[in-house]
Amino acid sequence: MFYTFLLALVVSFGALAQGASEQAEVAQKGVEPGSTEGASVDGGADPAVIDAGAALFKNNCAVCHSAGSDVIVGPGLKGVTGRRSESWLISWIKNSQALIQSGDAEAVAVYNEYNKQAMPSFAFSDDEVRSILAYIDSEANTAAAVPTTVGGVEGAAPGQNVGTDAIGAVGGYLDIILVVLIVVLIVLVVTLLLITSLLKNYLNKNRQLDEYDAEVVNQRFDFSKIYKSKAVRTLVVLIFVVVLLDLTIDKVMGVGIQQGYQPKQPIAFSHKLHAGEHQINCNYCHTTVYESKSASIPSANICMNCHSQIQTQSPEIQKIYRAIERNEPIEWVRIHNLPDLAYFNHSQHTQVGGVECQTCHGPIQEMDVVYQYSPLTMGWCIDCHRETPLNTEGNQYYDNLVQLHEASSKGAFTVSSNGGTECSKCHY
Structure with a gap:
């Protein structure tokens, strides 16, 4: 026995x-067991267009919106193409504030309904917006066909390493x-x-x-x-x-992974207050984020542009005054720290690639104390390079590459298609 x-x-x-x-394999792929990967999508949308839209949505939209019915910061987008016209959606996504200021009744209603939270403008082409809408529609069709989720894991937010x-x-x-x-x-x-x-x-x-x-x-x-x-x-x-x-x-x-790392800083600076409530642009404090290999740490003088007149008696602001009087730097604790063996350029991603801060740093505008949102592992970076399409319009440098890619592949022309997953790109 x-x-x-x-x-x-x-x-x-x-x-x-x-x-x-x-x-675990199902959770990593994000599909239901027994489902047919790459199945055709109702509505006849090109799978390559949907893939491109998925990458754009995850990198730019998923911080504030879900492709389903869940409200995050903004509304869930399930069925949005049935509620709004395509031309209105293109105008709204490209520059929502311009549409609100024009007096558009629907735009004003949405703005007021969601606490007047300003949506950033996006330099998308009309075709890129249509690809995002195609992805949202495909997600709605997929959810209708497969009502359950895989082990409680839904669509990954930007930076989330499934x-x-x-x-x-x-x-x-x-x-x-x-x-x-x-x-x-x-x-x-x-x-x-x-x-x-x-x-x-x-x-x-x-x-x-x-x-x-x-x-x-x-x-x-x-x-x-x-x-x-x-x-x-x-x-x-x-x-x-x-x-x-x-x-x-x-x-x-877990070696080298510091996801969730949240050290105590020498001054209680709140991104939620500054970037969220007061909507101060990231570039105002991190002045080289679009121009340099690294995003600069703001000097005390940048803080004093405002705080020489505002909240001057606050105990935390007094720490800035003392640092200036003693001619000493504020010893901020670094949170996002890649190993020396990996090369990373902020301007290449933010300026050339048009990647939003939230893609890697998460909902930074909601953090009182900043923490490492993404795992920043090699696999996480490579996944992004494989999924993110390159905007090659108007750039003759890419013409021959795009033609060769279209002749040999049906997928979108991504960072990986341009050599973005080669070892020497990040490891010299």
Whole structure:
């Protein structure tokens, strides 16, 4: 019986581990098990257009909007193409403030309904806006066909590393499996001991046993046989190896990842107050974010442009005054820190690529204390390069590359198509 149960445990463990792996793979791909990847989308939209729209939506829109019905900062966009005309949506997405100031009744109503939260303007072409709308429609059709979500994981927000979450899910499954395995073994041992004791008492009281049977029933149990048993030793070693493997995977997968890192700063500066409520442009304080390899840390003089007149008696503002009087720098604690082996250029992404701050830094305008929103892992960067289309319109440099790409591939011309996933791009 014991060996049968052990075999069942091993088989169950394998099945659960396989299920955990499948769930992690599903979470990483973002599709339902058994679904047909790359299936045609109702409405006849070109899959390449939808892919391009998905990348634009995730990199620019998903911080404030969902493609479904959920309200984040702005409204959920499910069915928006049925509620608004295409021309109105193009005008709104390109420059919502201009449409509001023109007195458009629908624009003013939306602006007022969502607490007068200004939506940033986007330098999209009409075709790029249409690709975003095609993606939103495709998401609505997909949700209607497949009403359930994968393990509670919905569309990834910009910067969210679903692959890393899937790895964490595997570790969580292994932890649960180990606990269940240990509990079941303990319950099994206790149950067997109780059954043995009950049978022994029953036989001694109700049966006339001969000398041999009485000796067998009343013999003392030799506990040394347990730890000398090959089966028990094998099981103990197996449990030890699985626990060690689980701990090792958790530690190794987390090396160098500081997602969620939120150190205390020397001055309690609130991005929620400045960038959110007062809508101060990021470029005002981080002056080189569009021009340099790195985004500059604002000097105390930039702070004093306002705070020489505003909130001058605040204890936190007084710290700035003391730093200026002593001619000492404010020792801000760095949060986003890539390893020296990786090359990253802010201006290449923000100025040339048109990437919004929230794509990597998350909803920075809602943070009282800034934290690392994205994992900033190599896999996370490569995923973005594979999904983000390049705007090649009006740039003759890309003409031949685009022609070669269209001749050999049906997908969008992305950063990866331009060599954005080559090792030497980031590792010189």
